[in-house]
Amino acid sequence: MDTQTLTYIIVGITFALYIGIAVWSRAGSTKEFYVAGGGVSPIANGMATAADWMSAASFISMAGIISFLGYDGSVFLMGWTGGYVLLALLLAPYLRKFGKFTVPDFIGDRYYSNTARSVAVFCALIVSFTYIAGQMRGVGVVFSRFLEVDINTGVVIGMIIVLFYAVLGGMKGITYTQVAQYCVLIFAFLVPAIFISIQMTNNPVPMLGMGDTLADGSGTYMLDKLDGLSEELGFNAYTEGSKSLVDVFAITLALMVGTAGLPHVIVRFFTVKRVRDARKSAGYALLFIAFLYITAPAVASFAKLNxxxxxxxxxxxxxxxxxxxxxxxxxxxxxxxxxxxxxxxxxxxxxxxxxxxxxxxxxxxxxxxxxxxxxxxxxxxxxxxxxxxxxxxxxxxxxANLPGWVIALVAAGCLAAALSTAAGLLLVISSSVSHDLIKKMINPNISEKGELVAARLSSVVAVIVAGYFGINPPGFVAAVVALAFGLAASSFFPAIILGIFYKRMNKEGAIAGMIVGTIAMLLYMIKFKLGWFDDVVPDESEWWFGISPEGFGTVAMLLNFIVSIVIMKFTPAPPEDVQDIVENIRIPSGAGEAAAGH
Amino acid sequence: MTKNNAKAYWKENLRYLFILLSIWFIVSFGAGILLKDTLNHISIGGFKLGFWFAQQGAIYVFVILIFVYVRLMNKLDKKYGFDN
Structure with a gap:
């Protein structure tokens, strides 16, 4: 059988599986739609979070980027995993105890203000839309490459499939399809990596093979050979890198904090039963993510040498x-x-x-x-x-001359990665609209049934908008990932951290901080990444403190913290009942299931 | 649950967070970035140590850190009776 037929078969089987799961686990209530009913086991939630998190970019592009950047690529490896430590230790348990549906819910209640809620909804929507446009494009590219259809047709096929299980299943459907998608994508990533590691170093474990000697019997270490050859051809040594120390530091921190502040990741921790399950599922999520993230640098170095x-x-x-x-x-x-x-x-x-x-x-x-x-x-x-x-x-x-089924598997893995992330983002967008905007602000008397209809309708609209951006990618696509992380870091992260760890933090401080952080991030991005102010993208020598737009999230986040605290000092303390909320979320016991009204 | 109980629990929690986040910082920003060049003089197998921390070691430690935190907190919950 040729590779093309095998690809159709394997991709077809996985799609049938996802849709089957979506039908089996469709949501019947808003609670099931937003947080999967709140009864997902920590291991399943860990897998779903991992699939949600690992996008087409993690699956396809990351190893390639590391391959070309060498050491400098470490910013992605540490940045996109280290954020889970922050999430597990500083955010997930408390937000779960708080027990609502969305991130703007927390911001709105903790800061007793619909202005704060609106700012949070606005940030959640920008972050999610910038991110999802890239995913839909990724789906289109993968379809066109492996199934030999036009990229735009690929985007449309992707839209229909995501629409089907996100609209029908809500968070419940998404969670269980993501579990299946995780299994497909990790298997598809590891199998070729293992084969190649054996070919290059005789070591079947890629992360050890990377530090092993070459299979040609010369006794030379693989990485030494790679460094030597890189320098011989006029590149930097692979293990040395060329970015400045301060920039590597800033980018890593911005990615970590951005990860911890991404609404589609945070919302996953609302789906488990108890606070201790939230902690545990953050652990499992990182474990499942780590399998890919420690294999990717090995794949990157083998591929570069090859x-x-x-x-x-x-x-x-x-x-x-x-x-x-x-x-x-x-x-x-x-x-x-x-x-x-x-x-x-x-x-x-x-x-x-x-x-x-x-x-x-x-x-x-x-x-x-x-x-x-x-x-x-x-x-x-x-x-x-x-x-x-x-x-x-x-x-x-x-x-590496691997058999056709492995190539077909990689195609299915790419699609699993892109679809699972797109679906997770879609849910954040639809719940921001139906829950945070309609239920909490525009029409609080909406019935449970009406809210569910609104949630489904807004996900249909969101898919269409995302698909439009996938087919007509805006000129700033290159800036998209950096922007999404920078915005998450500069808007949500400080507001949530201060909301939990600083009882005195009030609405004036938090709102001012979020606005200043977000605007600073947007302006820096527009000036130094898009070059809209000067008609050209300014030279690297003009960067503030030598920090690239990718790393500026760190600066904008600090700005948010400083502004929040300074403004807070001059404005009244939050009311007694809000301070009680803070006391209450610090204690893990008595976490009811996530519920709409309290 | 008394108020003092909650206060003591929170204080111990913050102490754990401080220790664990220090380790988080040391393995990534410390060993993987700031001290990378110094550590690269040491090799383990085919890996230069600083490079290894940046692309492998830090991630292993991150995973371990979260599971240690889970254990510590489960014990702490029990100690203060917040484990229902």
């Missing part, structure tokens, strides 16, 4: 078949700048750098001397090779 050894100074005609396959898809491009028929892959120290003068290759439609696809936007440095970062994971099974 790539450099295979292509450098090799004649184009002698390159393996996968090179041409991915070149045909436009994800690899080669220009024979010095006319020798061989590939030169060179880093900045040997007059290399980006092989293109713009972001992605523009093919002319003609073939060159060696049969390569010609491009019109080659740069004038000596590096001849452009490799899209995403293919590090996607092409790995082919590079």
């Amino acid at each position: 790539l450099m050894e295979t292509v450098n100074q090799t004649e184009y005609k002698a390159l393996p078949k996968w090179f041409n396959t991915w070149e045909d898809l436009g994800l690899i491009a080669w220009t024979d700048k010095n006319q020798d028929g061989k590939v030169q892959y060179l880093g900045p120290k040997l007059d290399g750098g980006s092989a293109l003068s713009s972001k992605s290759p523009e093919f002319t439609g003609e073939r060159g001397m060696s049969g390569e696809r010609l491009i019109s936007n080659a740069s004038d440095n000596a590096n001849e090779l452009y490799v899209d970062r995403d293919i590090m994971v996607l092409a790995n099974p082919e590079i």
Whole structure:
């Protein structure tokens, strides 16, 4: 059977599974729709959180990014896992004890103010929409690559499937499909990693293989070889990196705090029965996430070494078949700048750098001397090779000559990762609208049934909006991830932490802090990432304190904390009953199930 | 549940948080970032130590930290009778 047929079969089976689960676990009440009825076991919730968390970007792009950044890629590894420690220790247990449905619920009640609630709803919607647009695009890309349909058709197929189980099942349906999706995606990530680790180092455990000697019997450590080869080709040593210390620090912290502040992650901890289950499920969530996050750097280093050894100074005609396959898809491009028929892959120290003068290759439609696809936007440095970062994971099974079913499995894994995250985000959007906006602010007398209808309708609208952005990605897509994390870090995190750990914190302080933090983050992003103020994106030397837009969430968060505390000092303490709420959430016992009204 | 009981519980909780978050900071921002270059002079197998902490070690410690926290808090809940 060929790979294409296998892909259809495996993807088809997994989709049937997700839809079957959605029908079996459909939601009948708002409580089931928002928090799955509040009775999910910690292990199932841990898996669902892990699938919710690991998006198409984690699955496909992260290993590729690390592959090209080397040590600097560690910011994603530490940032996207370390946040769970903050979540488990500082947020999850208390928010579970508080026992409501959404993050704006907590902000609105703790700060006894509908203004605070509105600011929180606004932030939740921006964060979730920026994030979901990227996911829908990811679904489209994966469909188009593996099922050979147009990207836009792929987005539409993805929309229909997500719509089906998110609208029908609510949080309950999503939770149990996410458990299945986690199993699919982790299996799909680990299998090729294990095969490749064995090929490269004879060690079947990728995270140990990374530190092992090469399989060629030379006794050289894999990473030493990788460092040596990188430097030989004019790149930084793989294990050293090139970002400044302060920037690495700031980005890592911004990603950690942003992770802990993302509404679609926080809301998962409302679905368990007791406070102790909330703690435990944060532990399981991180454990399940860690399987992928400690394997990804191993995959990244193997793939980088494999790539450099295979292509450098090799004649184009002698390159393996996968090179041409991915070149045909436009994800690899080669220009024979010095006319020798061989590939030169060179880093900045040997007059290399980006092989293109713009972001992605523009093919002319003609073939060159060696049969390569010609491009019109080659740069004038000596590096001849452009490799899209995403293919590090996607092409790995082919590079390692793995059987067709493994390639099909990777396709199913990518789709599981993208769909599970999209569904989780969709739920946050629909509950923000139906619960926080309609029930809590516009029409408090809405019936249970009416609210459920509103929740379903708003998820339909949300899917359509997300699908629209997936098909017509806004120009700022590159900034999207950094923006979502930066905003989560600069808006929610300080307000929630202060709400729990600082009884005296009042609404004036919290609202001012959230507004200042969010605006600072948006402005910095617009100035230094999008360049809308100066018509060009300003140079790195102009960054404040040498901190990139990706790391600025850290600064904006500190700003939020400072503004909150200063304003609080000059304004009255919160009322007695609010202070009692704070006393109460600090004690784990007596946590009722999450409920709408108290 | 008396008010003093709740206060004492909260104080012990904060002490745990301080200790665990210090470890969280040391393995990631300490060993993986600030002290990376120094630690890279030490190698364990094929790994330079600073690099290992940044891409592997910190994550292992994070997982352990949460489960230690879960255990400590379950005991603390019991001690103060908040474990119903």
